[in-house]
Amino acid sequence: MAKINMAFSKKIKNTYLTPAGLSDAKVELAFLKKEKRAEIAEKIHQAREYGDLTENSEYDSAMEEQALIENRIAELEDTLKGAKVIAEKHEEDFVVIGSTVKIDMDGELDEFTIVGRVEADPAKKRISNESPLGTALLGAKKGDAVEVTTPIIKYKCKVLEIK
């Protein structure tokens, strides 16, 4: 039973990436594993030489950086294991991952591209397919009105254009 649970918790979730996103993730992973790990190891080694580790801020800072990098490596490895590459050319009849969509949300206009969660950056108009808005829009056609709902927020948005 324990084994089954373990296997379940380690199940890889599919992650949608553009070809550029996939390439960026691979480059970043290689950089972190080959260069950054060695760089941090050297920083830790140097900080140890300053002596007393209990009052050594350089050592604490390097250890913290190492933990962040190892987390990022694990995250990227998981992402790449479950990566599904989005076709560069996609349908314009309905919204798919990779579509750029222009919508009217309760009278407010907005435009963004729907991407996988790894590449999502709403500040740069890239919305995750797993966000409430992304989920509501997938499969919608031009002219469709879809309802975006969370337990607190409810509003309708109309698809004006799909690119």
Add this chain to the structure above:
Amino acid sequence: MIFRKYIIKKEDYSHLSKEDRLVLKILEETIKDISLVYKLQLKKGFCPKDLSKEQLKKAVKSNPQLMDPFSQIVEENGKLGIVPYHIYYAKYLTPISQKIARAASYSTNRSFKVYLEARAKSLTDGNYEQAFELWLNIKNSWIDFTLSPYQRYLDKSLLTKRTYQGYVGIIHKQYTALAEQYKEALYSSAKINFTKYHSTDIPKKGVSVFIEMISAISGYPADVLALGEHFPSNLDVARQYGARIVIYATQLGYKFDKVFYPIFKTIFEPTFASKYSRQMLLETTGWCIFLYELGEQLHKFEGARDRLQEFYAPIEKANAFASGIEHSKHLVVKGLISQEMLEAIMIIHIVWMVSDWLLYQKNPAKQSHIIGNSVLLNSYLSNGALKISIGISWPNFSRIFFEIESMAYKLTYLLQKGSYKEARDFIKKNANLECFERLSSSLSHINNSV
């Protein structure tokens, strides 16, 4: 307290150069020094003591110069006139100006040095605008500092006179980058749909957000434990130069520990309260002030202050909460913040309004905030979104959000084109401080610790 000093963690200042540390130390002294001028302003007021509000308003009609925000009204030979602050308080301002100039001489960052020189000069010649422009254009400085006559909440007669304040701190680059990212996500919608809800002149010129580990703060923001502020308050200046939102992270941490968290633990039902961790609520407090300041900055409308007069400030404050939280729906649906975080934002919003009430007991400058807050709290109570018995029972979040959206719409309308009469009627109908009085009986232990 009109001057507060905060200890900054070693990791937040260990990267500063020897020169920067010296600059920081000198500027901290000036922040303390300026609190004395603020204290004098509180004591003297902005005009002769024996002058009534009506007499003053009558005098302004024949001499509009009396409204000047940066000057003291004095009586000479039976006539009212003005003396600019930089002359009236010269005895105190000159040594502060000299200290800032000395700090400038040690600074190795060119743009920060030039700014400090202009800021020093502004205290003795009253040219605050040039210093403001240079402040917005500082590049690559870890230290941030400002000191000037700024907030006008203490002028209850003309609503224009500014009080001196200042802060110095270290910019937290990582949090600042994150805040900029969220701001862009909000503005990407706001810029497009300006005809509906927003005044977009300010974002067009650029609004920057800074999260800062402030080490010293004085004047109004220290007095009321402000979590952050936006600069400038004058719409024309913002249109010309842009604007800046500063979150006082160290003061936020202090206020959270001393006021917000104890209020949260006191007013909410324990089973409900146990759903939200202390860390999550602390993080949410940062979100709340960020949304509040953006809400205020995005809703500056031409002539609103003159049109609504004494009702402008309460309506602006209520709208900062309502529109700020209303805008957060974009962040939720786009996946930047979670549903739980939105709930926590509404909880902190309620806690914050109660904390304003406690601070108001000690400082009348909070009056506008309290009137505005009561508009919101009463709407939640009268529409069944919140219930108060001994404390607050389980809140109905979707109902609160609905009320927030509805209030944001009404308040924005008033700011955008409402008349004085509409604003007066709205406040008369919706503002009632009794709701805070009902909650405050259990909070005396918190009030005494601030």
